[in-house]
Amino acid sequence: MPDDAPTADVVWAQLTHLVMDTRDSWKRAVTERTGLPFSRIRILRRLRPGPLTLNQIAQATGMDAPATTVAVNNLDELGLVVREIDPTNRRRKQVSITAAGRTILTEAMATPDPAPSAVAALSPDDLRTLHALLRKLEH
Template sequence: MTAPAQRSNEADQLWQMMVGLVWETRGEWRRKVSEVTGLPFSRTRVLRRLFDAPMTLTQLAEATGSDAPATTVAVNDLETRGLVERYPHPENKRAKLVSLTGAGKQMIDLVRRTVRDDAPPGVHDLSKTDLAHLRRILERIDRAAR
């Protein structure tokens, strides 16, 4: 039987491998997103996080993995470009919500329509059985993370 420390170490190694695979295959996609939008990728990332619902600056900073000052700078820039707007939070007088404008939604729609986000060749080379196993494993990890 595998000791818990060994399982944990193996889990950490596999996680690092997955992160590395994703990280190393995203550069070209990110470049294309910036090319299509004319924005730094960090700005497009903020727009994407706001696509489903408005957020406070604090929520947005957490969702993008940025600190509050960097998030404020990004939102200021996007607001100047007419892609987001701020308005008072209906339940918290001290907070403001940030939401996409129509132009911001169009920007994200443009990225979705024009920039392909295909899996790398190694994923395409997996058998149907392997893909089914991978889906099951990733769904289990996703459920545990929520």
């Protein structure tokens, strides 16, 4: 296959590689700023739209069930989440983010996240093109 006709899978691999390989410094900065392991922030982000069960949290974060329970217990002890009975199934509990959890999450998301050097080095025309393509993918 010629370089000028990459498949969607090849382009996706390039995008994910760029993002995954450049986020560690931001994750460390978030951890330093909030005092929470990044896994806790990831849980709070998943809870922002609404309550989830422990199983749903585990699936959404890619964590195993025991690690999810430990993390949620920690967030609960810190007052950042609360467990409540699921109104659709009283045998299950849902986890919700608290106001304090939203405050921590807002602080975490306000952590500066500068573009990786490869993106910062793009010309203004290339940045406009990339921006237009990414906006197209968002919709």
